[in-house]
Amino acid sequence: MLNLFTQARRAAGRAAVGAATLALAAASVPAHAQETIKVGVLHSLSGTMAISETTLKDTVLFMVQEQNAKGGVLGKKLEAVVVDPASNWPLFAEKARELIEKEKVAVVFGCWTSVSRKSVLPVFKELNSILFYPVQYEGEESERNVFYTGAAPNQQAIPAVDYLMENEGVKRWVLAGTDYVYPRTTNKILEAYLKSKGVAAEDIMINYTPFGHSDWQTIVADIKKFGSAGKKTAVVSTINGDANVPFYKELGNQGIKATDIPVVAFSVGEEELAGIDTKPLVGHLAAWNYFQSVDTPENEEFIKKWRGYIKNDKRVTNDPMEATVIGFEMWVKAVEKAGTTEPDKVIPALIGVSVPNLSGGFSTMMPNHHITKPVLIGEIKDDGQFDIVEQTPGLIVAEEWSPYLEGSKDLIADWRSPLNCGNFNVKTGKCGGAGQ
Amino acid sequence: MLLALAVLSAAALSAAALAGRAEAQDVGGALAQLATNKYDDTEAALSVLALSGDPAAVGIVSALAEGRLVFGGTPPRVFIQGEGGALLDPLTRQPVADAPAVKPVRVNNRVRRAIEAASGALSLVSPDPAKRLEAAQAVGRSRDVAALPALDAVLAKETDPKVKSALALARASIVIGQAGVSEADRIAAIEVVGAQGNQDALALLRSVPADASPAVKDAAAAAIAGIERNLALWGAAQNVWYGLSLGSVLLLAAIGLAITFGVMGVINMAHGEMVMLGAYTTFVVQELIRTHNPGLFDWSLIIAIPLAFLFTGLIGVIIERTVIRFLYGRALETLLATWGISLILQQAIRTLFGPTNREVGAPSWMSGSFEIGQLSITYGRLWIIVFALLVFVALLAVLRLTRIGLEMRAVTQNRRMAASMGIRTNWVDAMTFGLGSGIAGMAGVALSQIDNVSPNLGQSYIIDSFLVVVFGGVGNLWGTLVGAMSLGVANKLLEPYAGAVLGKIALLVIVILFIQKRPRGLFALKGRSIEA
Known part of the structure; x- marks a missing residue:
């Protein structure tokens, strides 16, 4: 019976999604065929991930409009091609193929979850195109065709843990996450890091919950119990998406305040907080590379233009949006540098490209296809924004292969010649050393 | 003085x-x-x-x-x-x-x-x-x-x-x-x-310095042991309470389905979306109250309950009249059609309200908690249990004591006989489906307090709802009550030992084995079956 359900659900889902995509694709074809450069947008507009990804689609469309107002790229207008992979991982690969083969896009901005990125990787390799991936992720990857503009673990998780150790004197750690690859890898890295800092195994509690978990009573009670061992305790949360709202509600209900057990989250930003009453959450933390409350003229101008474009003066901005903006600007710069949109020319041209980020500095594309970023720690305020309590003094270079994991500590990625390798093993001197 | x-x-x-x-x-x-x-x-x-x-x-x-x-x-x-x-x-x-x-x-x-x-x-x-x-x-x-x-x-x-x-x-x-x-x-x-x-x-007791005298350490250890014994007992009570609370949520989600699936036999995949529409009704009511009459905010949920019932009930009647009535007796087609409807409803809400979560506030009487011994009970959860039981009793009363309830039972037990007695079976079908949908809408009002109000709200409850109804026994409301509560308590008793992920898997396996043994669930209908 259950099997029957899933099959029927899939079939029905496909049909509906297909229809929706057709409509979208048809809408984006211009009336007269002036020569344009096509930019693919591969973000879910329906299904569970629509909550996060729809904003990124709007961000790319906004950037395309801005760029066209400046005269386009290489004298041609940009044209966005939007498809909807509907939070369905295999469909991501199909849609990526459609964008590259049929629509002949020069570049694709897309994906949110790691599993969707893994699903499109073979397509981008086979058809030799470019993907910009704008979300913080677990690292342990560097591909020739992918440019990662979100944070690697050392650009988000590790500085956050350092902050808690130094400023809050935390000695006991709960690593709580949703049960999938990003939390599992990040927690593995964090566990190894904490142990290297002298934290005992019994002072680390690791807990995983299913996607969309909504009944947090037992787990929050466990956290409370774990926190009553006489040592300062903090929760490092890699809880994903929708599950956060009931989690924070339960924390508030059971009276756990940030001054007792602070929670630092890596997946909770302004957009997620828009759905919660944040008064009981004041003081809980998040670590990102950008907050809407960043106080720079660049950010102020960006927010103003964005709200004008989206025609909503309450719309918030968040970190993956900034990562999308940075990626877009880097691509434009690299195309202008290379004088063509040919991926084989643009990919090498992208390395070393430097564009202003919104927190007042410059982000540079490194040879490992990751970018340099500042790390910001923010405390939740009662208006759903973040008060930035700490910012790293300089920019941090991504460690795509974590030095804290057995399988990956000897690996480096360098896509310049002569190395041209995403997983070069410095011990054996060979490309293709297995990651974990 | x-x-x-x-x-x-x-x-x-x-x-x-x-x-x-x-x-x-x-x-x-x-x-x-x-x-x-x-x-x-x-x-x-x-x-x-x-x-x-x-x-x-x-x-x-x-x-x-x-x-x-x-x-x-x-x-x-x-x-x-x-x-x-x-x-x-x-x-x-x-x-x-x-x-x-x-x-x-x-x-x-x-x-x-x-x-x-x-x-x-x-x-x-x-x-x-x-x-x-x-x-x-x-x-x-x-x-x-x-x-x-x-x-x-x-x-x-x-x-x-x-x-x-x-x-x-x-x-x-x-x-x-x-x-x-x-x-x-x-x-x-x-x-x-x-x-x-x-x-x-x-x-505090664990923070006694390591260099304290042995007498001090003994005293602390004795006090800790005493407290731990005490807390273990309270911990068990706490788990049962959490289980009842989870059970009440399952009951709320499933009780509407017990009507549309259990009584009418329609595999209604759009059931979760009815819950979602109820939650959005609460959101709209709260928005209106916030802009027009903030003083009424504490009453917002009470106001939203009948509105959600009427609104989702109406949607249910429309769905029944336009789609489902053509598909009675064709399980697979009903399943596909209602799945399609659920997608349409989700996307409609996404277009109208946007894909992001909407904030539904808690009235003051649902916030906070109180303590019984070492057991901390939150008002929100307590009220949801009360509400779930009230809905259950009200539904039972409607089916047992009212004319429409009598007609519903008559039609589902023997359609042709009921028609011969002059009951308008078409109308009763529409009303029954509307009743099931309306109850799902009321559940949405309660669930808006503990879960995200997003277009995906319903999806997370649909599988659990079917599980409860099938486990409890199709066509039996008491089965739904006992099924929901026992699944809730079993889940919460397993969770501390197996973890949330394994606990859920273990529960599914247990239910599957149980259904193998008793295909008609906990409370099977006796006598000649309605399904023939």
Whole structure:
């Protein structure tokens, strides 16, 4: 019976999604065929991930409009091609193929979850195109065709843990996450890091919950119990998406305040907080590379233009949006540098490209296809924004292969010649050393 | 009157004592430190203010807590922002003439803890016993050794028994982990803390320094063992309570399905979306109340319940009339059609309200919690259990006692016979489906309090709902009740041992095995079956 359900659900889902995509694709074809450069947008507009990804689609469309107002790229207008992979991982690969083969896009901005990125990787390799991936992720990857503009673990998780150790004197750690690859890898890295800092195994509690978990009573009670061992305790949360709202509600209900057990989250930003009453959450933390409350003229101008474009003066901005903006600007710069949109020319041209980020500095594309970023720690305020309590003094270079994991500590990625390798093993001197 | 006088004189005395101690401390210096807007300096300034006994200190600390303490100018000075944004001098509370541009002094968790400790220390001498009680608790939480002399001073003079015991506890919390305390003193502190018998006491007892004497360690270990035994019992009670709470959520989600699937036999994949529409109805009601009549906010859920019932019931009737009635007896087609409807409804809501979560607030009577022994019960969960049971009883009453209920039972048991008796079976079908959908909508009102109000809300409940109905026995409302509650409790009893992920898997396996053994669920309908 259950099997029957899933099959029927899939079939029905496909049909509906297909229809929706057709409509979208048809809408984006211009009336007269002036020569344009096509930019693919591969973000879910329906299904569970629509909550996060729809904003990124709007961000790319906004950037395309801005760029066209400046005269386009290489004298041609940009044209966005939007498809909807509907939070369905295999469909991501199909849609990526459609964008590259049929629509002949020069570049694709897309994906949110790691599993969707893994699903499109073979397509981008086979058809030799470019993907910009704008979300913080677990690292342990560097591909020739992918440019990662979100944070690697050392650009988000590790500085956050350092902050808690130094400023809050935390000695006991709960690593709580949703049960999938990003939390599992990040927690593995964090566990190894904490142990290297002298934290005992019994002072680390690791807990995983299913996607969309909504009944947090037992787990929050466990956290409370774990926190009553006489040592300062903090929760490092890699809880994903929708599950956060009931989690924070339960924390508030059971009276756990940030001054007792602070929670630092890596997946909770302004957009997620828009759905919660944040008064009981004041003081809980998040670590990102950008907050809407960043106080720079660049950010102020960006927010103003964005709200004008989206025609909503309450719309918030968040970190993956900034990562999308940075990626877009880097691509434009690299195309202008290379004088063509040919991926084989643009990919090498992208390395070393430097564009202003919104927190007042410059982000540079490194040879490992990751970018340099500042790390910001923010405390939740009662208006759903973040008060930035700490910012790293300089920019941090991504460690795509974590030095804290057995399988990956000897690996480096360098896509310049002569190395041209995403997983070069410095011990054996060979490309293709297995990651974990 | 006598008591008040005693308290006042006590307050005056200890304030004088504190002021004497604080002569060396410099309130002006503290203000200068606050103006640097650095966390370390702010924290240092707070500890100075806490011990200063200066009458202005209370105002400064509470202004900092409320974000009204601002700084600006060259060299930077601090001000208190009064009503209407006017800048006041923090000491004299007089408006300042040449007001510079200002920013609030920043606060983080560390500073927030220092604020709590400082305002606790400052209001230990407050004439209001409720404030003193709060202050005693705050000082206890902060475990600030510097507050010990002040605590001793007020403890000697306190007359209110509740405040006195809170003060004693606060003192014990500080003494227990402090260096250089006599053995007897520390053992006495362990006794006071151990008598609390809760999690917090456990944390305190575990913080006894490692170099304490063996007698002290034994006392602490004995107290810890006693508390742990006690807590284990309460822990089991807590798990059962959590299970009932989860069960009530399952019951709410499934009870509408028990009508559409259980009674009518329609595999309704759009059931979850009815729950979602109910939650969005609550959101719309709250928005309207917020803009038009904020005073009614506490009533918003009560108002939303009938509206959600009517709205989703109407949608249900429309779906039944336009789609489902053509598909009776064709399970696969119904399944596909209702799945399609669920996608359409989700996308419609996404287009109308956007893909992001909507904030549904909790009325004041659903926020907070109370304690029975060591069991903490949140009002929100309690009300959801009550509501689930009320809905269940009401539904049972409708089916048993009303004419429409009688007709529904008649039609589902033998359609042709019922038609021959002059019952309009078409109309009864529509009403039954509407009733099931309306109940799902009411469930949505309750679920909006504990889950995300997003277009995906319904999807997370559809599988669980089918599970409950099939497990409990198709076509039997009591089965749904018992099924929901036993699944809830079993889940919560498994979770502490197996973890949330494995617990859920284990439960699914158990249910599958159970269904193999008893295909008709817990409470099978006896006699000639409705499905023939």
